[in-house]
Amino acid sequence: MEESEGKEKGPSVAAAPPPQACSRWNPTKEQISLLEGLYRQGVRTPTAEQIQHIAGKLQEFGRIEGKNVFYWFQNHKARQRQKQKQENFGHLSRLLRTRAGPPPLRPAPPHPTLHHPPPAGGTLLCYHPPLPAVVFAGAMAPEGAEETRYRNLERYDRRRLLETAAADEECMCDAESRQTLQLFPLHPAGASKEEPVDSPPSTESDDGGSCCRSPSPLDFFGSQYGLTSER
Amino acid sequence: MEESEGKEKGPSVAAAPPPQACSRWNPTKEQISLLEGLYRQGVRTPTAEQIQHIAGKLQEFGRIEGKNVFYWFQNHKARQRQKQKQENFGHLSRLLRTRAGPPPLRPAPPHPTLHHPPPAGGTLLCYHPPLPAVVFAGAMAPEGAEETRYRNLERYDRRRLLETAAADEECMCDAESRQTLQLFPLHPAGASKEEPVDSPPSTESDDGGSCCRSPSPLDFFGSQYGLTSER
DNA sequence: GCAAATTAATGATTTATTCAAG
DNA sequence: CTTGAATAAATCATTAATTTGC
Numbered sequence: 001m002e003e004s005e006g007k008e009k010g011p012s013v014a015a016a017p018p019p020q021a022c023s024r025w026n027p028t029k030e031q032i033s034l035l036e037g038l039y040r041q042g043v044r045t046p047t048a049e050q051i052q053h054i055a056g057k058l059q060e061f062g063r064i065e066g067k068n069v070f071y072w073f074q075n076h077k078a079r080q081r082q083k084q085k086q087e088n089f090g091h092l093s094r095l096l097r098t099r100a101g102p103p104p105l106r107p108a109p110p111h112p113t114l115h116h117p118p119p120a121g122g123t124l125l126c127y128h129p130p131l132p133a134v135v136f137a138g139a140m141a142p143e144g145a146e147e148t149r150y151r152n153l154e155r156y157d158r159r160r161l162l163e164t165a166a167a168d169e170e171c172m173c174d175a176e177s178r179q180t181l182q183l184f185p186l187h188p189a190g191a192s193k194e195e196p197v198d199s200p201p202s203t204e205s206d207d208g209g210s211c212c213r214s215p216s217p218l219d220f221f222g223s224q225y226g227l228t229s230e231r
Numbered sequence: 232m233e234e235s236e237g238k239e240k241g242p243s244v245a246a247a248p249p250p251q252a253c254s255r256w257n258p259t260k261e262q263i264s265l266l267e268g269l270y271r272q273g274v275r276t277p278t279a280e281q282i283q284h285i286a287g288k289l290q291e292f293g294r295i296e297g298k299n300v301f302y303w304f305q306n307h308k309a310r311q312r313q314k315q316k317q318e319n320f321g322h323l324s325r326l327l328r329t330r331a332g333p334p335p336l337r338p339a340p341p342h343p344t345l346h347h348p349p350p351a352g353g354t355l356l357c358y359h360p361p362l363p364a365v366v367f368a369g370a371m372a373p374e375g376a377e378e379t380r381y382r383n384l385e386r387y388d389r390r391r392l393l394e395t396a397a398a399d400e401e402c403m404c405d406a407e408s409r410q411t412l413q414l415f416p417l418h419p420a421g422a423s424k425e426e427p428v429d430s431p432p433s434t435e436s437d438d439g440g441s442c443c444r445s446p447s448p449l450d451f452f453g454s455q456y457g458l459t460s461e462r
Numbered sequence: 463g464c465a466a467a468t469t470a471a472t473g474a475t476t477t478a479t480t481c482a483a484g
Numbered sequence: 485c486t487t488g489a490a491t492a493a494a495t496c497a498t499t500a501a502t503t504t505g506c
Contacts, residue, residue, distance in 0.1 A: 024473055024498065045491080071474060078492070079472080254483065255488055276476085302489060309478070310487080468503070476495070483488080 030061040261292040
């Protein structure tokens with residue numbers, strides 16, 4: 001079992017230093033509660049500042065990052081919508097049933113884990129109005145700017161979210177091995193602080209060509225794309 | 232989708248803080264060229280380090296952020312695939328035509344911008360093999376570790392990408408305010424004062440409740456979700 | 463009563479769509 | 485009309501529940 005870099009937590013031999021450390025965020029009761037509260041208040045896609053703020057608050061109840069908050073809202077929103085959709089379907093179905101007997105309608109598969117099988121036609125029903133929740137007292141109407149300009153601004157702000165939200169960065173489980181190995185010399189034109197984290201494996205998901213992920217992250221601009229042997 | 236609600240956010244008075252500054256990245260010829268080269272070399276979803284590296288290099292040809300690189304690869308990949316798909320369809324269509332005349336097959340709508348109209352059954356054909364490009368010499372075959380474990384690792388790394396990639400942060404049109412403005416004091420546990428910034432618009436896309444986006448970013452936890460008057 | 467085996471949830475990513483600036 | 489940006493939908497992969505055999 002030799003693997004590529006020593007990055008693997010592999011064999012059970014003298015390994016499993018931090019067996020799992022912090023694989024993924026595991027929200028506490030309070031955190032969930034708070035988040036749901038916000039959601040009910042109408043928060044759906046918090047801005048960067050909001051996320052930071054929320055994360056900060058929630059940190060009192062356990063480790064949490066802006067990223068987690070971001071994802072939570074995204075997932076919750078999506079799942080809430082999906083749930084509602086199913087519900088609606090159920091109603092519809094029932095209504096139709098009383099009107100035209102039990103047709104071979106899709107019984108709204110209770111299987112939350114249906115994989116590949118494409119929907120194959122079964123998506124309709126309303127989408128939006130999942131919750132009317134409204135609160136947020138205080139000022140409103142952002143005033144100023146034409147609609148276009150305005151939306152633009154929103155977009156802009158949204159972007160921030162992603163950036164900042166993710167900014168907290170790192171797993172930090174070990175809270176110590178911060179210096180992480182510098183697998184290769186980052187030397188962009190204008191010097192960039194940042195940290196080298198640990199494993200540089202590119203990816204593979206989509207095409208990946210064949211398999212290996214970029215073993216040598218540098219030489220990007222080295223061999224240059226002039227001699228692309230491919231097609 | 233629906234955006235009927237009175238989205239008008241007030242009169243255009245004293246708005247447009249930073250008129251337009253730097254709306255969006257406008258890649259230079261060289262940058263594009265370089266990016267395409269990388270793409271052809273097989274780069275599809277670069278890691279955080281790679282993105283940083285690339286952005287750094289490209290910075291020589293004009294302002295660019297990691298974020299841009301990230302998005303570029305994402306979009307390019309998607310569009311390349313889409314193009315290929317269409318192409319495939321064309322082929323298929325042609326082949327079929329020679330075999331069974333011109334049936335009312337969907338003429339592969341050349342409209343690259345088909346909006347809402349749900350697919351309504353019309354999605355098939357291969358997905359993956361959009362491009363064979365392969366280079367990346369070096370190691371391959373993940374060997375060692377079970378497949379599951381392996382993929383897991385990759386995932387983990389992927390996450391990093393988003394984080395760091397977005398880390399550069401901000402528009403920075405001014406190129407100088409490197410100290411990343413701290414819009415508000417991150418105080419995980421301490422008091423919460425923060426400032427009203429400018430426009431804390433939550434969003435609008437999905438539901439938005441009614442319209443106004445969270446005007447007062449604080450009071451999240453203030454009024455608390457205990458008295459949710461709604462439903 | 464526990465621990466391996468399943469199943470149900472749900473955090474994290476990736477892919478597909480949509481929007482709108484240039 | 486091209487394409488950078490952003491959001492939503494679809495997936496994937498773990499972790500917590502639950503069930504089952506001993």
